[in-house]
Amino acid sequence: MRRPAAFGLSLCLLATLSVTVSAARAQGEAAPIPPACTAFDWSLMRELAWFSAPGLGEVASGDTVAADMPGAVLKLRPDAEVEFPVPPSKEPAPGTYGGILRFPALTTPGLYQVTLSEDAWIDVSQDGKTARPPTAFTVKRDCPAIRKSVRYQFGTTPILIEVSGAKRDAIKIAIAPAE
Template sequence: MRRAAAIGLALLAVAGDARAQEAGSAGIPPACTAFDWSLMRELAWFSASSLAELASGATVAPDMPGAVLKLRPDAEVAFPVPPSRAPAPGTYGGILRFPALTMPGLYQVTLSEDAWIDVSQDGQTTRPPTAFTVRRDCPTIRKSVRYQFGTTPILIEVSGAKRDTIRIAIAPAE
């Protein structure tokens, strides 16, 4: 319950900013509003200077919807679950953990950059996505992938990134 309440409070805190951005979307590139579902709250989160910066392997605080993950060369990352797609040479990867959710349901994992993600809740197998949306010409968000999650901790593995940092958020699907 605490995780759901914290996400709810975070959503309320940025809701005004997201609505303001949506209302004045003239400053937002059209591609950023053309995803298959609204990512306005994620745009606000990814633009916030308070987004925590975490090293690979870290766990996001229960009251935070996401973080800036510092990546390492893919070859140096010990992925608990082998990536389902081999990363290209010279790319970056990392691991980010989210605490157990208090409410099961449909959630979306959103990334700021091109990268491959594998998501697990048992640390051994990957969860299949239910849907995804990608826009390569949005400078703030690259893709969002939806998953059906239970109430156990979440492991996100990032691989194949071209940069050494990436913003990641998890939020209930709207």
């Protein structure tokens, strides 16, 4: 069975997080994971590791991320300045931020999840014209590192992710196969 490129990277990042946490504990700097971060409807420990890793890459709105880069900090702009190819399915509040992120064509179709570090609205398209309906979502407001994760059924064409209604000008975002 061929695994997506993101799978190998996720194992590497989880191993890095494990070594980092082990080193911190050895130095008496244990950083406990808040209970809310383990109470999502599905595990987001992989995404928590990505979002906590040093050197998480930054991408500008409109960029395409590399297939082996499942997580990044997306730099946002005021929603009013973003030209969304697919109109947001929820009207952004005045004074909020948004952005567009593109992922290359997937090698393996299936169930994937898009995860955000902050409150924001997500619209996803694979044809650049219509939003795909999510199959499920999970939200926890008490987890300081992750706010929500939304699952979608994806084919093997490129993915357009639109983020809108964010309260800050940057947000951590990840896309990965559902576990």
